[in-house]
Amino acid sequence: MNNFLQVLVVGIGDGAVYAMLGLGLVVIYRSTGLLNFAQGELAMFSTFITWTIWEVGVPLPLAVLGGMVGGFLVGALLHQVAVRPLGDPHLRPLATVIVTIGLFLAVNGAAQLIWGTLDKDFPKLFGEGQITLGGVAIAWQKIGAVLVLALMVLGFWFLFQRTKIGLAMRAVASNSESSALVGVPVPRLLMLGWGLAAAVGTVAGVFTAPGLGLGSNLMQLTLIFGFAAITLGGFDSPLGAVVGGMVVGIMTSVLPQYLPIFSKMRLAPAFLLILLVLLFRPQGLFGRKQVERV
Amino acid sequence: MPKYTSRLGLITAVVAASLVAGACSSSDDAATTTTTAKAASTTIRIGLEGPLSGEQKNTGTGMLQGAQLAADEINAAGGVLGKKVEIVAIDDAADPDTGAKAANKAIDAGLDAVVGPYNSGVGLKTLPLYEKAGLVPLRLTSSDETAGMGFTLQPMTSQIAPVATTAITKWLGAKSVAIIFDSTEDYTKSAEAAMQKELAAAGVKVTISEPITPGAKSYTDAINKVAATNPDLVYVDTYYPEGGLIAKEMFDAKVPAKCLADYGAYDNGFITAAGTEAAQNCPVVGVPAPNDFPGSAALVEAFNKKFSTAPGVWSPYTYDSVKLLAETATKAGGFDAKPLTTALAATSGWKGWTGTVAFDATTGNRQPAPVTVNVADAQGAFHVDQSWVTATGFSF
Numbered sequence: 001m002n003n004f005l006q007v008l009v010v011g012i013g014d015g016a017v018y019a020m021l022g023l024g025l026v027v028i029y030r031s032t033g034l035l036n037f038a039q040g041e042l043a044m045f046s047t048f049i050t051w052t053i054w055e056v057g058v059p060l061p062l063a064v065l066g067g068m069v070g071g072f073l074v075g076a077l078l079h080q081v082a083v084r085p086l087g088d089p090h091l092r093p094l095a096t097v098i099v100t101i102g103l104f105l106a107v108n109g110a111a112q113l114i115w116g117t118l119d120k121d122f123p124k125l126f127g128e129g130q131i132t133l134g135g136v137a138i139a140w141q142k143i144g145a146v147l148v149l150a151l152m153v154l155g156f157w158f159l160f161q162r163t164k165i166g167l168a169m170r171a172v173a174s175n176s177e178s179s180a181l182v183g184v185p186v187p188r189l190l191m192l193g194w195g196l197a198a199a200v201g202t203v204a205g206v207f208t209a210p211g212l213g214l215g216s217n218l219m220q221l222t223l224i225f226g227f228a229a230i231t232l233g234g235f236d237s238p239l240g241a242v243v244g245g246m247v248v249g250i251m252t253s254v255l256p257q258y259l260p261i262f263s264k265m266r267l268a269p270a271f272l273l274i275l276l277v278l279l280f281r282p283q284g285l286f287g288r289k290q291v292e293r294v
Numbered sequence: 295m296p297k298y299t300s301r302l303g304l305i306t307a308v309v310a311a312s313l314v315a316g317a318c319s320s321s322d323d324a325a326t327t328t329t330t331a332k333a334a335s336t337t338i339r340i341g342l343e344g345p346l347s348g349e350q351k352n353t354g355t356g357m358l359q360g361a362q363l364a365a366d367e368i369n370a371a372g373g374v375l376g377k378k379v380e381i382v383a384i385d386d387a388a389d390p391d392t393g394a395k396a397a398n399k400a401i402d403a404g405l406d407a408v409v410g411p412y413n414s415g416v417g418l419k420t421l422p423l424y425e426k427a428g429l430v431p432l433r434l435t436s437s438d439e440t441a442g443m444g445f446t447l448q449p450m451t452s453q454i455a456p457v458a459t460t461a462i463t464k465w466l467g468a469k470s471v472a473i474i475f476d477s478t479e480d481y482t483k484s485a486e487a488a489m490q491k492e493l494a495a496a497g498v499k500v501t502i503s504e505p506i507t508p509g510a511k512s513y514t515d516a517i518n519k520v521a522a523t524n525p526d527l528v529y530v531d532t533y534y535p536e537g538g539l540i541a542k543e544m545f546d547a548k549v550p551a552k553c554l555a556d557y558g559a560y561d562n563g564f565i566t567a568a569g570t571e572a573a574q575n576c577p578v579v580g581v582p583a584p585n586d587f588p589g590s591a592a593l594v595e596a597f598n599k600k601f602s603t604a605p606g607v608w609s610p611y612t613y614d615s616v617k618l619l620a621e622t623a624t625k626a627g628g629f630d631a632k633p634l635t636t637a638l639a640a641t642s643g644w645k646g647w648t649g650t651v652a653f654d655a656t657t658g659n660r661q662p663a664p665v666t667v668n669v670a671d672a673q674g675a676f677h678v679d680q681s682w683v684t685a686t687g688f689s690f
Contacts, residue, residue, distance in 0.1 A: 003502070007519055010519060119509070119511070137522075
């Protein structure tokens with residue numbers, strides 16, 4: 001039993017990070033209807049910004065806030081420079097997706113040029129310690145990840161449901177053409193969406209870096225788990241990102257313990273999940289079904 | 295939005311991607327064909343392939359130094375077939391693709407023989423390249439998948455796993471074992487499979503087999519998972535950077551289970567990564583340390599004198615490999631694959647730094663190949679664990 005609980009705790013901690021990255025993906029999807037393949041690399045880049053601020057002696061929590069601001073600016077700038085010139089992403093989906101793949105490579109290369117190719121040591125936001133409850137070790141970092149995720153979800157709920165900007169963003173996601181006709185500044189809101197997604201990604205990076213080491217490949221594996229999370233939860237559902245992230249985290253931690261075949265194929269549960277959901281419930285658990293009027 | 299704007303954006307993205315990809319690969323030393331200098335060379339060029347850079351650099355450096363010491367001694371004694379021996383460093387960075395590029399480059403530049411590589415996953419890619427080029431590798435790989443590709447002086451997985459299992463049962467008295475293994479490397483995967491088989495045959499319960507990815511800065515999740523299964527012992531099946539870190543984190547977390555690290559982690563770098571105290575808490579399956587071999591004092595002294603450092607744990611193996619190659623090539627009349635293979639297969643009773651050498655003619659594996667359990671001393675170097683010797687009656 002202890003073994004199962006221990007594996008579960010590790011899975012929930014991992015799942016919280018997948019959910020954070022998934023939230024960033026959902027923000028972009030809600031505004032553009034597309035997946036942003038550069039989301040993980042933006043998270044990596046802004047985690048490097050966080051590390052740089054921390055290296056000069058700023059306390060880590062403040063450095064994380066600085067990294068989020070830096071990530072927001074980079075995300076917004078990339079949208080203006082590389083995505084906006086394509087026009088409405090709803091009308092040019094393929095071109096936009098290809099640009100996000102280009103940005104994936106460009107941001108990765110830029111990080112290597114600026115910070116080099118050697119991994120950096122990154123401290124744990126909630127310290128090195130752990131508590132033991134009933135024989136199950138729970139790292140403070142994992143408890144912190146779940147708490148931060150809860151705060152993020154609350155923040156997103158407040159933004160989307162209780163602010164004018166959130167209302168406008170929902171309007172753009174629902175119908176960008178009609179929104180523009182009633183005076184909603186669509187391009188500016190899309191820029192805001194990119195900035196927000198990058199800022200959220202920073203937090204996912206900050207929780208991933210202490211374990212893996214901060215390098216240019218930091219988020220590539222996590223991004224796949226993030227995709228699996230939002231595929232399960234629904235591409236347009238923040239709640240789905242959280243539930244999906246948790247399920248993927250728990251699955252990837254628990255399955256190898258009971259089905260040894262998965263211990264040598266760590267990505268297999270995530271790919272299997274993506275395949276099954278797309279086959280049987282393409283809109284995910286909490287996503288809205290796409291209906292095309294004819 | 296005009297159509298040309300979207301096309302411009304698309305083109306910009308593709309060009310940017312190409313530029314970045316180009317920038318990323320520009321540092322790679324591509325395997326450009328230079329010249330096939332083999333025939334014209336006035337020296338015997340022996341390649342030494344190993345991880346000379348990257349995380350496992352410690353291993354590669356010791357390997358290269360062992361080979362260089364042997365070449366110096368051979369040259370001082372008049373060389374091989376009237377020519378001086380030159381050691382050509384081939385850096386694979388423990389990466390199969392990097393290894394293949396480096397091997398091709400070295401082959402194109404001219405090689406008479408090759409010692410290495412060390413990593414089995416790399417060997418699966420580079421050993422066939424050397425064989426195709428007409429060379430007979432003296433490999434340092436241990437995965438049984440590499441058996442039959444040249445010859446080796448060090449033990450193979452099928453020779454290591456029984457010794458590790460006896461150490462677990464007879465010496466450490468464990469009845470249940472949790473395995474932590476690197477699921478990305480050919481060697482560690484083959485060692486995990488071999489250990490599962492041997493432990494099952496010995497009636498030892500494997501409580502969990504937890505995969506890890508190398509290069510991480512912490513493995514506390516994996517350690518917590520295996521500790522929750524309450525094993526008598528944790529078997530750490532990784533290369534030394536990860537093995538040392540896991541030993542350290544297990545020690546710091548006061549995990550009650552005993553610890554034994556697999557042969558893959560056998561390098562003095564394990565002690566550096568773990569810290570001496572944690573390393574002493576986690577013995578490592580390996581081979582006798584350089585100064586544990588009978589009659590090794592003069593060789594260790596010569597090594598110290600030349601490099602101002604102690605030999606690495608694999609230095610004696612590359613030293614012997616170069617020496618054996620040189621002596622066998624002299625007997626075979628050169629380095630041509632067929633006569634050299636025949637002569638190497640006939641090796642029997644050859645004595646070197648690592649003891650007496652004989653090969654299985656089919657696999658090229660050493661028979662017998664001494665496998666030991668080693669522990670760190672206070673100075674941060676490995677030695678054969680004497681309590682293990684007493685418990686198992688090992689002698690060499």
